[in-house]
Amino acid sequence: xxxxxxxxxxxxxxxxxxxxxxxxxxxxxxxxxxxxxxxxxxxxxxxxxxxxxxxxxxxxxxxxxxxxxxxxxxxxxxxxxxxxxxxxxxxxxxxxxxxxxxxxxxxxxxxxxxxxxxxxxxxxxxxxxxxxxxxxxxxxxxxxxxxxxxxxxxxx
Amino acid sequence: xxxxxxxxxxxxxxxxxxxxxxxxxxxxxxxxxxxxxxxxxxxxxxxxxxxxxxxxxxxxxxxxxxxxxxxxxxxxxxxxxxxxxxxxxxxxxxxxxxxxxxxxxxxxxxxxxxxxxxxxxxxxxxxxxxxxxxxxxxxxxxxxxxxxxxxxxxxxxxxxxxxxxxxxxxxxxxxxxxxxxxxxxxxxxxxxxxxxxxxxxxxxxxxxxxxxxxxxxxxxxxxxxxxxxxxxxxxxxxxxxxxxxxxxxxxxxxxxxxxxxxxxxxxxxxxxxxxxxxxxxxxxxxxxxxxxxxxxxxxxxxxxxxxxxxxxxxxxxxxxxxxxxxxxxxxxxxxxxxxxxxxxxxxxxxxxxxxxxxxxxxxxxxxxxxxxxxxxxxxxxxxxxxxxxxxxxxxxxxxxxxxxxxxxxxxxxxxxxxxxxxxxxxxxxxxxxxxxxxxxxxxxxxxxxxxxxxxxxxxxxxxxxxxxxxxxxxxxxxxxxxxxxxxxxxxxxxxxxxxxxxxxxxxxxxxxxxxxxxxxxxxxxxxxxxxxxxxxxxxxxxxxxxxxxxxxxxxxxxxxxxxxxxxxxxxxxxxxxx
Numbered sequence: 211x212x213x214x215x216x217x218x219x220x221x222x223x224x225x226x227x228x229x230x231x232x233x234x235x236x237x238x239x240x241x242x243x244x245x246x247x248x249x250x251x252x253x254x255x256x257x258x259x260x261x262x263x264x265x266x267x268x269x270x271x272x273x274x275x276x277x278x279x280x281x282x283x284x285x286x287x288x289x290x291x292x293x294x295x296x297x298x299x300x301x302x303x304x305x306x307x308x309x310x311x312x313x314x315x316x317x318x319x320x321x322x323x324x325x326x327x328x329x330x331x332x333x334x335x336x337x338x339x340x341x342x343x344x345x346x347x348x349x350x351x352x353x354x355x356x357x358x359x360x361x362x363x364x365x366x
Numbered sequence: 367x368x369x370x371x372x373x374x375x376x377x378x379x380x381x382x383x384x385x386x387x388x389x390x391x392x393x394x395x396x397x398x399x400x401x402x403x404x405x406x407x408x409x410x411x412x413x414x415x416x417x418x419x420x421x422x423x424x425x426x427x428x429x430x431x432x433x434x435x436x437x438x439x440x441x442x443x444x445x446x447x448x449x450x451x452x453x454x455x456x457x458x459x460x461x462x463x464x465x466x467x468x469x470x471x472x473x474x475x476x477x478x479x480x481x482x483x484x485x486x487x488x489x490x491x492x493x494x495x496x497x498x499x500x501x502x503x504x505x506x507x508x509x510x511x512x513x514x515x516x517x518x519x520x521x522x523x524x525x526x527x528x529x530x531x532x533x534x535x536x537x538x539x540x541x542x543x544x545x546x547x548x549x550x551x552x553x554x555x556x557x558x559x560x561x562x563x564x565x566x567x568x569x570x571x572x573x574x575x576x577x578x579x580x581x582x583x584x585x586x587x588x589x590x591x592x593x594x595x596x597x598x599x600x601x602x603x604x605x606x607x608x609x610x611x612x613x614x615x616x617x618x619x620x621x622x623x624x625x626x627x628x629x630x631x632x633x634x635x636x637x638x639x640x641x642x643x644x645x646x647x648x649x650x651x652x653x654x655x656x657x658x659x660x661x662x663x664x665x666x667x668x669x670x671x672x673x674x675x676x677x678x679x680x681x682x683x684x685x686x687x688x689x690x691x692x693x694x695x696x697x698x699x700x701x702x703x704x705x706x707x708x709x710x711x712x713x714x715x716x717x718x719x720x721x722x723x724x725x726x727x728x729x730x731x732x733x734x735x736x737x738x739x740x741x742x743x744x745x746x747x748x749x750x751x752x753x754x755x756x757x758x759x760x761x762x763x764x765x766x767x768x769x770x771x772x773x774x775x776x777x778x779x780x781x782x783x784x785x786x787x788x789x790x791x792x793x794x795x796x797x798x799x800x801x802x803x804x805x806x807x808x809x810x811x812x813x814x815x816x817x818x819x820x821x822x823x824x825x826x827x828x829x830x831x832x833x834x835x836x837x838x839x840x841x842x843x844x845x846x847x848x849x850x851x852x853x854x855x856x857x858x859x860x861x862x863x864x865x866x867x868x869x870x871x872x873x874x875x876x877x878x879x880x881x882x883x884x885x886x887x888x889x890x891x892x893x894x895x896x897x898x899x900x901x902x903x904x905x906x907x908x909x910x911x912x913x914x915x916x917x918x919x920x921x922x923x924x925x926x927x928x929x930x931x932x933x934x935x936x937x938x939x940x941x942x943x944x
Contacts, residue, residue, distance in 0.1 A: 229373055236380045240387045254570070261569030268575065276519055279420055279435040280490070286431035286526035291594045308855065308924055313933040315941050321931055325429035325585060329816035340573060 257344050412564045418520035419558025422581030424535065424548060426590040427623075427810050433535055433549070433635075436524040439493035440486045442516040445479055449514035453503070454484075457512055461495040463488060484515075487522055487540055520560075525635040531593050533629050533652040534586070534808060536754065537638040545638075546651045548586065548808060550754035555812065556581045583813040587623035587821075592616060595925040596626040599918060604630060607914045608906030609883075613653045613787050614922060615899040619795040619888055621823045622804035624751075625896065629653035653901075655751060658759035658784040661901075662867025662911075663701075663718045664886045665780030668793055669727055670715060671838050672739030675830040678730035681711050681841055691721045691728075694771025698724045701866065716845030718864065724775035733764050733774050740777070742829035743793035744803065750826075751788055751806045759785040780867055790886060791899045792826070797839060798861070798888040798897050800832040843891045853887055853916040855924055857934030862887025862919065864911035869904070880904040883911035885919040890935055898922050 287293070298304075343351070424433035441463070443449060459465055468484045475482040500512040523538035536547025542560065544553035558581040565575055600612045613629040629652055633644040650656035673679045689705030690697050700706065700720050706713075714722035727736045740746070746761030761783050762769040776782040785793075788806055796803035805824035812819055830838075842861035846854055853862050865884035868876040883905050888897040898919055905914040926932070933941070 226373070229376070233376050233380050236384060240383055243387055243391075257570045259569075261572035264572040265569055268572075273519075275420065276437040276521070279521060280437050282423075282431060283434040283436045283524045283526055286434055289430075290527050291430075291530060291590055292528070295594075306928055308857075308928060311928060313937045315944065322428070324427040324810055325425065326818055327425065327429065327583065327585060327811075327813055328818040344570075 253343065413567045414562060415565045416518065416520075417561045417563075417576070417578040419560065419578045419580045420521050421523060421538065421542065421558060422552075422556040422813075423583045424556070425583070425585045426531075426588050426593070427585060427625075428589065428591075429585075430590045431526055432531060432586065432588070432590070433538075434524050434526060435521040437490055437519050438486075438522040439488045439490070440518040440520060441484045441488055441493070441496065442518065443482050443484050444514040444516060445481060447514045449512075450510045453510040454512060454515060457496060457499045457503075457515070458484065460499060462492045463496070481516075493517055523635075527590070528634045528636060529632045530590065530597065531586075531588055531627075532632045532635050533654070534588060534593075534624075534627050534753065535635060536651070537633075537635045537641075539638065546755060547753050548584070551752050552584060552809070556584065584809060585811040585813075585818070586808050587618075587625065587810040588627070588808065589625045589929070591929050592926065593626040593628065595929065596922060597628045597632070599921045599925070600628050600630065603902060603914075603918045603921075606907065607883075607902055609902040609904055609914070611653060611903045612918075613657075613899070613901040614918070615654050615787050615791050616922065616926065617791050617795065617806055617897050619798035619804065619894045619897045622792075622795065622806045623810065624806055624808050627652070627654050627808075629657075651755060652753065654787045654899075655749075655753050655756040656786070658757050658786050659882055659901075659903075660781050660783065660867045660870060661785050661790055661884055662780040662865035662882060663720075664790060664863050664865030664884045665783065665785070666715060666718065666723050666778065666865075667797060667838065667842065667863050667886070668740065668743050668745075669723050669731075669736070669778040670711060670841070671743075671797055671830050671834060672736060673726045673731055674711075674837055675739070675834040676731060676735050678735065679711055679726055681837060683711050685709050685711075685714060685722045685725055687719055687721050689721065691724050691775065693724050693728045693775030694773070696772040696775075698772075698775050712841045712844055712848075715841055715863065716848050718779075720779045723778040727778035728774045736774060736778070737761070737763055739829060740783075742827060743796065744789060744826070745783065745785055745793065749786075749788050749792045749806055752809050756788070757786060759783075759789055780865060787899050787901055791897055793829075794886055794888065794897055794899075796827070796829050797835045798894040799835070801828050801830045801835040803827045803829055839888075839891055842887075846887075849912075851916055852912065853885060853919045853923075855920055855927070857936065858889055858923070858927060858932075859891040859935055860887050860889035860923065861891050862916075864916060866909060866911040881909045883909065883915040885911055885915035887919055887923070889923065890932065890938070892935070892939075895930060895932055896923070896926050898926070 342354070346354070420435045423431060423435070426432055441458070443454060455465060455468070458468055463485055471484060472482060496512075496515065497517065500515055503511040504513060505511065522540070525532075525535070525537075532547075534547050536545055536549035536551075538544050538549050542557055544550045544556060549556065558579060561576065561578055563576065566572075596614045596616060600614050603609065604612050611630045614626065615624065615628075616626040617624050629650075631644050631649070633640055645651060670679075674681070686708055687700070687706040689703070690699045692698075698720055701718060706717055706719055706722075709717065709719060709722060711722075711726075713719075714726075731739075740761055746759060746763075748756050748758045750756075761777075762773060764774075773782045792803060792806050795806075802825045805826045807821055807824075809821050811821060839861045842863055843859055846860060846862055851862070851864075853864075854860055863886055865882075865886070867882045867884065869880055869882060870876055881904070883902045885900045886898070888894045900915045900918045900922065902911075902915055902918070908914050927934075932938070
């Protein structure tokens with residue numbers, strides 16, 4: 211029995227050490243909370259900055275659309291039929307009449323066809339992609355981290 | 367065991383820190399779950415926002431912009447900051463903004479209003495002047511600044527070609543609604559829908575902003591160059607003939623695409639408020655689709671088409687014209703009151719003999735066959751053209767309370783039946799297009815998600831056979847050549863028919879002074895590329911369509927063959943032969 215007591219006494223930590231460990235453990239909680247709050251603040255700030263940039267870009271897009279519409283209309287006014295006719299006449303041109311035209315057979319000639327205003331290679335704008343980090347919960351985040359990664363076509 | 371000297375202090379510090387942490391957590395949970403606090407937060411983070419999507423643009427078939435958008439401003443005033451009104455009004459005046467309108471709007475504002483709209487649809491120039499004044503007055507220590515003035519940009523319709531094709535386009539009012547023409551017919555796809563909604567001000571929720579789709583852009587079948595030429599010719603025609611109004615329609619008979627459509631009067635679409643003065647009384651906005659009239663002898667081509675197709679007559683069938691014929695107890699005479707003796711069917715058409723055509727309809731065809739063909743040609747029904755305000759005209763049928771047997775004779779030469787120009791053009795397209803009648807339309811294509819979707823040609827019926835169509839076209843072409851019509855141009859073979867029609871009076875009977883002069887024709891005969899309809903209302907220089915309408919037709923096709931790159935027949939056939 212004495213031997214046992216001696217062994218316990220040998221491995222038992224000093225009481226002040228135990229107290230400090232308890233205090234340390236107790237303080238760990240606020241430290242962890244501070245860390246979580248710090249990370250949360252960091253993510254929130256980044257999300258806010260990104261969101262603000264989106265808002266600014268949206269406003270710029272709207273402003274540019276207005277400018278484009280104005281410029282298109284101004285350009286159309288400058289090349290309107292009446293303006294173009296006046297400009298051509300002032301430069302000494304006149305509308306071609308039947309007698310002014312000589313027809314020449316041009317092989318492979320393709321006559322003027324109606325306009326095609328399709329946008330080349332147009333695709334529907336994709337929905338905005340938001341990183342999961344901005345939307346998922348901590349629980350989801352940790353679960354995703356723990357989940358084993360899979361690879362397609364895993365042939366040995 | 368001896369207690370460490372600072373243990374008590376550590377414990378107190380730990381307890382306080384723990385209590386603080388727990389307190390913060392409790393407070394966070396309380397705030398987040400408090401409905402009252404959540405309401406306050408949402409009130410501050412959600413704002414009303416207006417979304418003004420641009421209206422779809424309208425182009426002609428070669429990509430010239432006919433209707434676009436321009437930026438205008440709504441000028442508003444925040445009353446919660448107690449703005450200095452004399453300063454605001456002075457600035458508005460200096461910017462060229464109409465103060466009468468502003469004062470009127472202020473007078474309508476309720477006493478407790480927090481925000482009022484001072485004026486709307488202000489041009490960019492004026493708004494920029496006001497913005498410059500606002501910038502200069504910003505931070506004025508006396509409080510005489512313009513910080514309470516707000517600018518909201520939005521779109522307004524703009525027509526760079528002013529009155530070109532105005533009868534076809536229609537116009538858009540300040541409430542973004544289309545009226546008349548294309549703007550009304552396709553209002554639902556052209557107009558983006560303005561939306562006013564609560565959106566989160568929180569930047570982290572920026573992706574929750576709605577995507578407001580713009581109006582769809584459309585392309586018309588109208589050719590700007592042809593349209594302008596036709597309008598110019600029509601304007602000159604009214605001056606030279608003294609006609610009260612006029613209409614010209616140009617269509618591709620193979621596809622039904624309207625290349626040009628003009629009627630008088632026209633208006634500058636950028637000044638749509640002038641509509642009540644330009645179109646006073648019951649003046650139709652577009653006579654080509656909205657005004658039905660008795661077309662006269664141009665309808666003879668439909669009678670003859672039906673008669674040939676049914677086998678009632680052949681081109682060589684001979685009729686002895688005594689100068690009059692009795693139909694339903696009434697005597698019908700020729701336009702000149704004369705007797706033309708022996709005539710084959712080509713002669714009947716070339717000389718436009720009423721007696722002959724009344725004989726064809728009443729004696730050779732009979733009412734069942736005649737009216738069956740008239741209905742097959744679409745008379746009495748709207749064509750369905752994609753323009754607002756189309757009217758149907760009237761084809762009275764046996765059995766109708768106001769139908770009389772004599773009308774079987776008069777309808778054969780286009781009296782007692784009313785049609786719109788577009789109805790006649792559609793009906794005649796069957797003769798020009800191998801018996802197939804095409805649906806007339808103005809929409810060439812629409813742009814959906816960046817892709818162009820073209821309108822397909824629609825055949826609305828085959829009232830006559832291809833053989834009948836070719837035979838009649840030959841007869842009409844020969845008729846024009848025989849009489850050396852003023853409608854012909856050298857090098858091109860054209861088929862066509864004049865029509866000089868009496869105008870019915872509201873109380874019954876016909877106007878003895880004025881007539882309607884019409885010409886319908888198509889060409890080149892062997893491969894028609896255009897069908898042209900000319901209608902002059904009450905010409906004064908001469909009443910005969912062959913004198914007033916045929917030369918207008920000639921002017922139009924002289925332009926058409928140049929603008930559409932149609933070589934003379936000989937050159938074209940030579941090219942095809944190679």
